[in-house]
Amino acid sequence: MKYTEELTVPFFLGTQTGTLSLANMANIMLLVSEHQLDKVDAGIAGLAKHGAGWVITQYHIDVTRMPKIDEHLIAGTEATSYNKLMTYREYWLEDDAGQRLVTMRGAWVMMDLEKRKIIPIIPEFAEKVGASFDSKVERFPRLPKQGDFDLTVPYRVRYFDIDGNGHVNNAHYMEWMEDVLGEQFLLTHRLVEADIKYAREVAYGTTVDSAVRSEGDASYHLIATDGVANAEAKLRWAAK
Amino acid sequence: MKYTEELTVPFFLGTQTGTLSLANMANIMLLVSEHQLDKVDAGIAGLAKHGAGWVITQYHIDVTRMPKIDEHLIAGTEATSYNKLMTYREYWLEDDAGQRLVTMRGAWVMMDLEKRKIIPIIPEFAEKVGASFDSKVERFPRLPKQGDFDLTVPYRVRYFDIDGNGHVNNAHYMEWMEDVLGEQFLLTHRLVEADIKYAREVAYGTTVDSAVRSEGDASYHLIATDGVANAEAKLRWAAK
Numbered sequence: 001m002k003y004t005e006e007l008t009v010p011f012f013l014g015t016q017t018g019t020l021s022l023a024n025m026a027n028i029m030l031l032v033s034e035h036q037l038d039k040v041d042a043g044i045a046g047l048a049k050h051g052a053g054w055v056i057t058q059y060h061i062d063v064t065r066m067p068k069i070d071e072h073l074i075a076g077t078e079a080t081s082y083n084k085l086m087t088y089r090e091y092w093l094e095d096d097a098g099q100r101l102v103t104m105r106g107a108w109v110m111m112d113l114e115k116r117k118i119i120p121i122i123p124e125f126a127e128k129v130g131a132s133f134d135s136k137v138e139r140f141p142r143l144p145k146q147g148d149f150d151l152t153v154p155y156r157v158r159y160f161d162i163d164g165n166g167h168v169n170n171a172h173y174m175e176w177m178e179d180v181l182g183e184q185f186l187l188t189h190r191l192v193e194a195d196i197k198y199a200r201e202v203a204y205g206t207t208v209d210s211a212v213r214s215e216g217d218a219s220y221h222l223i224a225t226d227g228v229a230n231a232e233a234k235l236r237w238a239a240k
Numbered sequence: 241m242k243y244t245e246e247l248t249v250p251f252f253l254g255t256q257t258g259t260l261s262l263a264n265m266a267n268i269m270l271l272v273s274e275h276q277l278d279k280v281d282a283g284i285a286g287l288a289k290h291g292a293g294w295v296i297t298q299y300h301i302d303v304t305r306m307p308k309i310d311e312h313l314i315a316g317t318e319a320t321s322y323n324k325l326m327t328y329r330e331y332w333l334e335d336d337a338g339q340r341l342v343t344m345r346g347a348w349v350m351m352d353l354e355k356r357k358i359i360p361i362i363p364e365f366a367e368k369v370g371a372s373f374d375s376k377v378e379r380f381p382r383l384p385k386q387g388d389f390d391l392t393v394p395y396r397v398r399y400f401d402i403d404g405n406g407h408v409n410n411a412h413y414m415e416w417m418e419d420v421l422g423e424q425f426l427l428t429h430r431l432v433e434a435d436i437k438y439a440r441e442v443a444y445g446t447t448v449d450s451a452v453r454s455e456g457d458a459s460y461h462l463i464a465t466d467g468v469a470n471a472e473a474k475l476r477w478a479a480k
Binding site for chain 2: 010011012014015016018021023024027030031034069158159160162163164165166169171175178179182183186204205
């Protein structure tokens, strides 16, 4: 069941180059999917009644071009399928001419909020938004084993990084990953593809290390707290 | 000339307590006023044709209660008056019942973008949105002289702090000011009033010091780079 909303990109979600940031692109996608889920009581509030929550495990993102500040967009999403442990969802942004700008695919699991443990998908919640059961586990691109990094920068978790779940909003991981590349790189390159794998939540009061290694047209990233991975990623870039 | 827009607070502009953050409240106010200015070609793009830009010098903010995540709001703004060097603008947020939640008042000056110097207000741009000339200079609450601070925390300016002007978006100063108060304080207090005075832009690649002194129900703040003030503020709090 596809669901779409229209929106205009506000200046404060953009970067100095006038385009939507990766982190805020993800925020918009999640906002729209949460609206779809809320309409059938399968969102954060609906699931919480069952003591459960959605947890993202991996994103694959393709960027044709990032939307511009003040650009009018159609944001869409669809929960495509689910199996015993995962649900898959697609997200996209299109311009007014119907051109696809960004496509994102996410693999979600369900968590017991009290035990903080992964539980089997409650079929009712996947089916409420029209996802169909398919026992096949979808393959996301495999992230290469982490090697030596070129640079590691510490990021102190701040009060406003924390969201309603009491942990860092995942989108901030994307900012920490990109920020280490530095202004000069970010001003002269544009992101074309991203694979991001989430491992562990980040709590208030901690400092994470954002490590990066560049190789060819890609950058490889690790976000870790005291040496334990919170997230890793491969980002692919093109010169502007 | 009053101008209003409706909006719903997206989750990613909220804090862990489920309310809009001060910084994002300011972002929303500026978005709405920029929309009003753009309609008569007096916004960033319109002014830039004359080599000029708007620069905020001071805000006074009264908060009855901060809007909640997912709350539907009416955001309003009005450029009230201008004199030789300043224009004054009001901003407000109301809930669906017409209850005023936040009122903000701002004093703006005009800058020559090339010389980076304050210039007299170009009357045409103030009048385009219905502001009337009034030679009276409005008084904003005076901020007390800075004393000794209880705590100073450094904040490294990050790539995504920078906006289209090539400097830190002013709203981030608010985050740096509040963040030093710490989670425990912020979870147990709500902001009721704020006076924020802007002195100097913050550039990429710098580290600012956010200093705070608490006294009674107020906190006094200084954001400085190498000992030179970027902004100062008095925030007033109530226990939750």
